[in-house]
Amino acid sequence: MLKIEGLTAEVEGKEILKGIDLEVPTGEIHAIMGPNGSGKSTLSYVLSGREGYEVTGGSATFNGQDLLAMEPEERAAAGLFLAFQYPVELPGVGNANFLRTALNAIRRNKGEPELDAMQFLKLARERMKALSMPEDMLKRGVNVGFSGGEKKRNEVLQMALLQPALAILDETDSGLDIDALKIVAEGVNAMRGPDFSSLVITHYQRLLDYIVPDRVHVLMNGRIVQSGGPELAKQLEASGYNSVKAA
Amino acid sequence: MAENALTEPGAAGFLHRYEGLRARLPGQRLPWLAARRDAAAEAFRAQGFPTRRVEAWKYTDLAPLTQAGFGEALTTVDGALPLPRAAAPRRVVFVDGRFRPDLSDPEAPVRSLALHLPEVEGLLGSLARVEDLPLVALNTAMFEDGALIDLAPGEDGGVIELLHVTLAERPVAVHPRHLVRLGAGAKLVLIERNWGHGESRYLNSPVLEFAVAAEAHVTHARMQQEGKGGIHLSTVFAHVAESGTYDSFLLHAGGKLARSEAHVTLAGPRAAAHLNGAQLLGDGQHGDCTTFLEHAAPDCPSRQTVKTVLAGKSRGVFQGKILVDQIAQRTDGYQMNQALLLSDQAEIDSKPQLEIYADDVKCSHGATVGELDENQIFYLRSRGIPEAVARSMLIEAFLQEAVEGIADETARAALSEAVSGWWEKVA
Numbered sequence: 278m279l280k281i282e283g284l285t286a287e288v289e290g291k292e293i294l295k296g297i298d299l300e301v302p303t304g305e306i307h308a309i310m311g312p313n314g315s316g317k318s319t320l321s322y323v324l325s326g327r328e329g330y331e332v333t334g335g336s337a338t339f340n341g342q343d344l345l346a347m348e349p350e351e352r353a354a355a356g357l358f359l360a361f362q363y364p365v366e367l368p369g370v371g372n373a374n375f376l377r378t379a380l381n382a383i384r385r386n387k388g389e390p391e392l393d394a395m396q397f398l399k400l401a402r403e404r405m406k407a408l409s410m411p412e413d414m415l416k417r418g419v420n421v422g423f424s425g426g427e428k429k430r431n432e433v434l435q436m437a438l439l440q441p442a443l444a445i446l447d448e449t450d451s452g453l454d455i456d457a458l459k460i461v462a463e464g465v466n467a468m469r470g471p472d473f474s475s476l477v478i479t480h481y482q483r484l485l486d487y488i489v490p491d492r493v494h495v496l497m498n499g500r501i502v503q504s505g506g507p508e509l510a511k512q513l514e515a516s517g518y519n520s521v522k523a524a
Numbered sequence: 525m526a527e528n529a530l531t532e533p534g535a536a537g538f539l540h541r542y543e544g545l546r547a548r549l550p551g552q553r554l555p556w557l558a559a560r561r562d563a564a565a566e567a568f569r570a571q572g573f574p575t576r577r578v579e580a581w582k583y584t585d586l587a588p589l590t591q592a593g594f595g596e597a598l599t600t601v602d603g604a605l606p607l608p609r610a611a612a613p614r615r616v617v618f619v620d621g622r623f624r625p626d627l628s629d630p631e632a633p634v635r636s637l638a639l640h641l642p643e644v645e646g647l648l649g650s651l652a653r654v655e656d657l658p659l660v661a662l663n664t665a666m667f668e669d670g671a672l673i674d675l676a677p678g679e680d681g682g683v684i685e686l687l688h689v690t691l692a693e694r695p696v697a698v699h700p701r702h703l704v705r706l707g708a709g710a711k712l713v714l715i716e717r718n719w720g721h722g723e724s725r726y727l728n729s730p731v732l733e734f735a736v737a738a739e740a741h742v743t744h745a746r747m748q749q750e751g752k753g754g755i756h757l758s759t760v761f762a763h764v765a766e767s768g769t770y771d772s773f774l775l776h777a778g779g780k781l782a783r784s785e786a787h788v789t790l791a792g793p794r795a796a797a798h799l800n801g802a803q804l805l806g807d808g809q810h811g812d813c814t815t816f817l818e819h820a821a822p823d824c825p826s827r828q829t830v831k832t833v834l835a836g837k838s839r840g841v842f843q844g845k846i847l848v849d850q851i852a853q854r855t856d857g858y859q860m861n862q863a864l865l866l867s868d869q870a871e872i873d874s875k876p877q878l879e880i881y882a883d884d885v886k887c888s889h890g891a892t893v894g895e896l897d898e899n900q901i902f903y904l905r906s907r908g909i910p911e912a913v914a915r916s917m918l919i920e921a922f923l924q925e926a927v928e929g930i931a932d933e934t935a936r937a938a939l940s941e942a943v944s945g946w947w948e949k950v951a
Contacts, residue, residue: 348911
């Protein structure tokens with residue numbers, strides 16, 4: 278499980294996270310909602326280890342391991358996955374090569390045998406079919422020339438292949454039409470189970486109609502200001518973030 | 525002078541060696557060749573080694589060559605040698621500038637130049653100029669052997685690896701001379717590898733001449749994988765007749781100091797040239813890719829993409845001149861050179877040069893210098909890929925565009941293998 282205590286962090290000398298306390302027990306999906314600039318993306322980058330985000334206090338542990346002391350690749354090996362808000366294009370790196378390299382890196386760390394090209398293709402095709410992804414997306418450069426929806430589906434494909442224990446979805450719903458949103462949500466729901474946790478970061482309630490969370494937290498100005506059940510998301514949709522401020 | 529003594533440093537040392545060797549060099553009983561060697565030695569004496577005061581050598585300093593002494597390669601004994609894995613099914617091997625039939629495939633259409641000199645009177649030196657190229661002059665005076673590939677019209681020479689190994693147990697200087705002639709419509713894929721091992725200083729300075737007749741096609745993959753102390757100074761000349769192709773790729777991956785020059789003339793209508801390349805330079809390495817391409821006939825396309833990756837304290841040079849003669853209407857030229865700097869201490873000097881005398885011409889060129897993108901590195905690492913592997917993948921991606929241009933699969937595979945994992949070895 279993920280346990281965050283008193284986490285503070287700054288970017289370019291500016292404090293963005295001002296003391297986050299949050300627990301995501303194993304098997305649960307938690308949503309973090311908040312307006313622009315509240316620190317949602319900063320939280321996801323701090324947890325996944327991106328450079329330029331300086332932790333100034335507090336702790337974050339994942340299954341008892343000190344997450345903040347680990348390199349990004351070690352966090353991934355430990356079972357953490359970040360679905361990017363803006364997936365990065367990698368011209369010249371074939372998508373199949375990328376996915377297989379990542380999968381085998383994770384498998385090596387788990388002590389599982391690596392997959393050869395044929396075994397990988399079989400698995401990838403299966404997973405892609407479930408996400409309604411055309412097969413030629415394996416041959417193209419990673420995210421190069423992909424539409425917004427294709428990029429997000431490619432993120433979910435990576436998650437489906439890497440089988441993380443904890444997935445952070447950073448505004449995975451942004452830029453998606455309703456059909457793509459459903460496909461992405463199905464991909465996440467397919468992962469649900471007693472060994473899978475997720476932190477779903479979103480600005481809008483819409484995604485949570487399809488990925489129903491166990492808990493909802495409201496992040497404002499670098500702090501969790503309110504927590505509740507799935508009904509909290511609906512409430513926010515109706516009355517807006519200003520109602521929380523007033524509360 | 526004892527046979528294995530080192531020369532005095534500089535041009536004088538090489539000239540003294542020439543005086544000592546002159547009577548023993550192959551083909552000395554052929555008056556035309558003896559005269560040509562003497563004239564070349566004289567041209568070398570007049571010019572000396574190029575200094576940075578010469579415009580074409582502004583960025584490459586030959587001090588490591590001119591301030592040291594070199595010895596003659598000893599006669600090698602037959603027997604097992606540490607050779608790299610073959611890059612093509614048919615391989616011919618030269619060791620320290622001399623043909624090694626015992627290590628070579630007898631089926632390959634390659635002969636020892638030293639043993640067939642009477643045949644090449646009109647060919648040897650027909651393209652390679654000595655009057656303004658001192659290294660070519662030195663090679664012409666000193667060469668002992670090389671490959672002779674002479675394909676009849678319509679002949680398919682297949683895929684051949686031409687491997688030159690410098691043993692470098694001592695600081696030798698070798699000057700291989702390779703001649704390649706393709707008759708009309710002939711075909712050849714030549715993977716020329718210059719390979720060395722060990723740390724010792726040595727000079728390998730080959731000269732190659734390609735005479736490509738009408739509708740003949742040659743792919744020339746040049747792989748410089750010299751040993752750590754190796755100085756590699758090579759010069760290629762190619763003359764391409766109507767509708768012929770010279771499709772080349774240069775890889776600089778080894779050595780301490782390397783400069784590869786190409787002088788290519790598109791001499792007949794619709795002749796084509798590719799002068800692609802990649803330089804992988806680690807700490808302390810200097811790589812110089814210099815090309816002169818002349819469009820001397822109408823309707824000729826040329827393509828050039830050269831990529832340089834620099835790590836540590838390394839220095840890379842790209843000089844690419846395209847000359848479009850007045851007659852060369854409807855020339856279609858493209859040149860791109862890109863550098864990827866992996867360290868603050870690395871330096872790239874890039875000098876594209878277009879000189880156009882025809883009026884109906886399409887010629888574009890560009891140059892970029894960049895670094896690896898931290899966002900891309902983080903994206904890969906966030907998927908569990910270790911940082912060194914992530915960097916390696918992005919470096920290979922950067923080189924991909926240049927390597928992809930090679931149509932022949934065997935040559936492309938050999939180059940991909942030489943490129944892959946470079947960063948993990950350097951880092």
